[in-house]
Amino acid sequence: MSVQVITGNHAAGYALSAAGEANRTSRGTACGIYPITPQTEIVEYVAKFPFSKGRVVPVESEHSAMAVTIGASIAGARAFTASSSNGLAYMTENIMVAGYYRLPIVMVGVNRTLGPPWNIWADQGDTLMLRDFPWLQLYCEDSQEVLDTTLLAFRLAEDHRILLPALTCMDAFIVSHTQTETTMPDQADVDRYLPDLDLPHRMRYDEARTIGGLAWPHEGLSMRLEIDEAMKRVPDVYQECRQRFSEVFGRDPGDVIQTFGTEDATQILIVTGTMATTAREVVRERRAAGEKIGLVKIKMFRPFPEGALREACATAERVAVLDRNYAAGTGGVFWQDTRAAFQGHRDDLLIQNYLTGLCGEDVTPAVIGDILEDLSERDAAGEPVWMGIDTTKETLQ
Amino acid sequence: MNATAPLAHDDKCLLRPGNTNCGGCGMSVGLTMLGRALDKAEDSCSLVIPACCGIVTAGAYPTTSYGVPTIASTFASSPAVASGYASIRDLNNEPGQVICWAGDGGTYDIGLATLSAAAERNENIIYICYDNEIYGNTGGQRSSATPAGARTTTTPTGKVEGKKDIMSIMAAHAIPYAATLSMAHPEDFAEKLATALSMTGMRFLLIHSPCPTGWKSEPEDSIELVRIAVASGLFPVYEVFDGARYRISIKPDGTDPAEYFHRQRRFADDEIDLDETRRVCAERMRRLEVLARSFH
Ligand SMILES: Cc1ncc(C[n+]2csc(CCOP(=O)(O)OP(=O)(O)O)c2C)c(N)n1
Ligand code: SF4
Ligand SMILES: [Mg+2]
Numbered sequence: 001m002s003v004q005v006i007t008g009n010h011a012a013g014y015a016l017s018a019a020g021e022a023n024r025t026s027r028g029t030a031c032g033i034y035p036i037t038p039q040t041e042i043v044e045y046v047a048k049f050p051f052s053k054g055r056v057v058p059v060e061s062e063h064s065a066m067a068v069t070i071g072a073s074i075a076g077a078r079a080f081t082a083s084s085s086n087g088l089a090y091m092t093e094n095i096m097v098a099g100y101y102r103l104p105i106v107m108v109g110v111n112r113t114l115g116p117p118w119n120i121w122a123d124q125g126d127t128l129m130l131r132d133f134p135w136l137q138l139y140c141e142d143s144q145e146v147l148d149t150t151l152l153a154f155r156l157a158e159d160h161r162i163l164l165p166a167l168t169c170m171d172a173f174i175v176s177h178t179q180t181e182t183t184m185p186d187q188a189d190v191d192r193y194l195p196d197l198d199l200p201h202r203m204r205y206d207e208a209r210t211i212g213g214l215a216w217p218h219e220g221l222s223m224r225l226e227i228d229e230a231m232k233r234v235p236d237v238y239q240e241c242r243q244r245f246s247e248v249f250g251r252d253p254g255d256v257i258q259t260f261g262t263e264d265a266t267q268i269l270i271v272t273g274t275m276a277t278t279a280r281e282v283v284r285e286r287r288a289a290g291e292k293i294g295l296v297k298i299k300m301f302r303p304f305p306e307g308a309l310r311e312a313c314a315t316a317e318r319v320a321v322l323d324r325n326y327a328a329g330t331g332g333v334f335w336q337d338t339r340a341a342f343q344g345h346r347d348d349l350l351i352q353n354y355l356t357g358l359c360g361e362d363v364t365p366a367v368i369g370d371i372l373e374d375l376s377e378r379d380a381a382g383e384p385v386w387m388g389i390d391t392t393k394e395t396l397q
Numbered sequence: 398m399n400a401t402a403p404l405a406h407d408d409k410c411l412l413r414p415g416n417t418n419c420g421g422c423g424m425s426v427g428l429t430m431l432g433r434a435l436d437k438a439e440d441s442c443s444l445v446i447p448a449c450c451g452i453v454t455a456g457a458y459p460t461t462s463y464g465v466p467t468i469a470s471t472f473a474s475s476p477a478v479a480s481g482y483a484s485i486r487d488l489n490n491e492p493g494q495v496i497c498w499a500g501d502g503g504t505y506d507i508g509l510a511t512l513s514a515a516a517e518r519n520e521n522i523i524y525i526c527y528d529n530e531i532y533g534n535t536g537g538q539r540s541s542a543t544p545a546g547a548r549t550t551t552t553p554t555g556k557v558e559g560k561k562d563i564m565s566i567m568a569a570h571a572i573p574y575a576a577t578l579s580m581a582h583p584e585d586f587a588e589k590l591a592t593a594l595s596m597t598g599m600r601f602l603l604i605h606s607p608c609p610t611g612w613k614s615e616p617e618d619s620i621e622l623v624r625i626a627v628a629s630g631l632f633p634v635y636e637v638f639d640g641a642r643y644r645i646s647i648k649p650d651g652t653d654p655a656e657y658f659h660r661q662r663r664f665a666d667d668e669i670d671l672d673e674t675r676r677v678c679a680e681r682m683r684r685l686e687v688l689a690r691s692f693h
Contacts, residue, residue, distance in 0.1 A: 028488040055484040060514035067474035071481025210461035212469025
């Protein structure tokens with residue numbers, strides 16, 4: 001174990017490589033890689049890693065990067081890749097296949113604005129557009145969380161009760177290119193944490209069966225239902241993986257939601273990713289001044305931690321959901337799921353959406369202050385509020 | 398798990414009886430020949446099949462017409478899925494070929510970049526395109542393998558553009574082996590499969606694959622049609638080693654191509670420019686002969 005000051009991309013590359021290397025005593029590892037700003041350093045890290053039993057295939061597109069990864073995974077290897085933004089959009093068809101094939105692939109997604117217009121800065125719309133696929137999604141705040149969560153994602157995805165791919169996400173540049181102090185695990189500990197991958201349905205070269213051919217509606221339906229059952233097991237299995245992580249590495253990789261000051265809060269901010277770092281400081285100050293404000297950071301987006309979220313907001317009268325993404329014509333994606341989580345449980349709860357940090361805008365303490373001010377003045381929720389833009393003006397110039 | 402339960406079936410032949418291929422389908426012949434070549438070489442294979450008639454051949458879950466491990470890939474992805482799968486085979490020193498079995502749509506059109514990349518990396522796989530010159534699975538649309546004059550549902554008055562020369566493209570990648578195969582010449586067909594099986598690295602095989610449904614031809618004419626295609630020079634049968642050494646396997650015998658068009662209702666007799674066709678065929682053969690001579 002050593003402490004280093006590294007970027008989120010470095011942390012992701014380290015975790016992916018160490019996880020792949022840990023499978024050297026089994027069927028090894030392979031992946032397809034393709035660069036895109038701001039993910040590039042991850043695949044460069046992986047390409048340089050001296051795998052004992054592995055192959056990194058530098059392909060011609062993200063679509064093929066995932067296809068190579070799928071082929072390796074079907075053959076029973078530990079397989080992973082990374083992408084971002086338009087790369088994820090281009091890869092989408094095969095991302096879906098990895099999920100429906102129940103392959104425990106781990107992918108790191110660096111959240112970057114989807115273009116056009118061309119924009120390389122943070123926005124979570126890219127990974128969130130994949131929300132309806134059978135993938136677990138975990139959002140991270142700093143390099144340490146990226147490293148820990150990526151390792152945990154392998155154990156969770158590969159658990160025989162789950163067998164679903166997992167996506168670890170981080171905000172472009174704010175995490176991917178920002179160096180923070182990070183405790184790096186030794187390979188021996190990663191080996192202990194990630195036992196040899198045993199994929200029960202891997203294709204064996206001497207076994208005549210076909211996967212992915214035609215299935216009649218009732219067969220397809222039962223496969224979907226099995227995915228739903230696996231998704232429902234995730235919260236419990238996550239806690240086991242988290243516990244084991246603490247035992248092996250002596251660190252808590254973090255719960256599916258993380259709270260601060262929620263125990264008595266009447267107003268709660270619900271945030272993800274790096275917005276949590278800023279919001280936590282604002283909440284800390286406000287609480288010191290006697291305000292009953294709390295913070296919920298959603299780490300796991302798929303499956304959505306509905307129960308934990310309801311529990312965390314038990315004392316709340318109003319919540320503000322901050323979305324660094326925009327689902328056209330509706331509002332923020334986290335807001336939609338939050339509303340659904342409370343419907344029929346807490347119909348009295350005021351749930352207001354704030355679209356902030358879109359297309360790489362900064363979410364500053366002042367922005368969070370404005371949100372809290374707006375929230376406290378409300379007696380009913382309204383349309384999503386676009387922060388940083390005066391939407392009453394006829395033209396936005 | 399339902400999606401992945403192994404099948405209790407010990408029928409090891411590559412293409413099992415009872416599959417859903419149309420009568421007279423070239424795929425049935427090609428897959429049977431492939432199975433025999435593997436048996437003869439005491440080799441085995443896994444198939445990676447993109448969206449195409451070839452994956453419909455498998456039939457519906459949980460049954461399958463393929464007696465070998467078979468993975469369905471997305472339309473554009475078979476060479477990439479095969480690359481990952483073969484990598485793990487090689488890392489674990491396991492036997493058996495990894496063979497992509499793909500249509501012309503997956504090869505000439507949507508999957509061309511993926512195929513080119515796998516060729517450039519010289520992946521240790523065999524890529525077989527059964528070229529029926531049409532999108533069969535979706536009901537008969539044009540592909541860039543469809544020849545000029547052919548009517549498809551998306552070229553209702555006959556295709557204007559000619560057929561893409563995929564062999565030149567693949568040969569330009571300087572892969573260890575690229576060859577065209579005609580089921581009208583089974584010995585040559587079998588020999589080329591044997592050659593491909595005996596090599597490593599990227600091997601590309603192009604099969605002219607009759608499709609009575611798409612060609613609007615009689616099932617019993619299938620072999621005769623591809624025979625005329627070879628004899629008239631419409632479908633040159635040759636092989637290329639390392640993108641450099643060309644060998645013409647079957648020389649055209651001067652048969653006129655008219656009959657080829659006449660027997661398929663996808664072509665309208667009066668719309669085919671036979672003189673131009675003869676000129677194109679002769680020119681192509683001349684070019685191949687020059688290549689075969691200079692590199693032998
Ligand atoms: C991305 C994508 N686009 C379109 C399709 C629909 N589709 C399935 S098979 C096919 C045509 C296949 O043609 P070809 O490769 O020539 O094989 P054939 O059906 O002739 O055997 C198409 C367009 C698809 N499955 N995936
Ligand atoms: S449509 Fe053509 S290629 Fe497809 S199964 Fe029928 S004959 Fe064969
Ligand atoms: Mg076709």
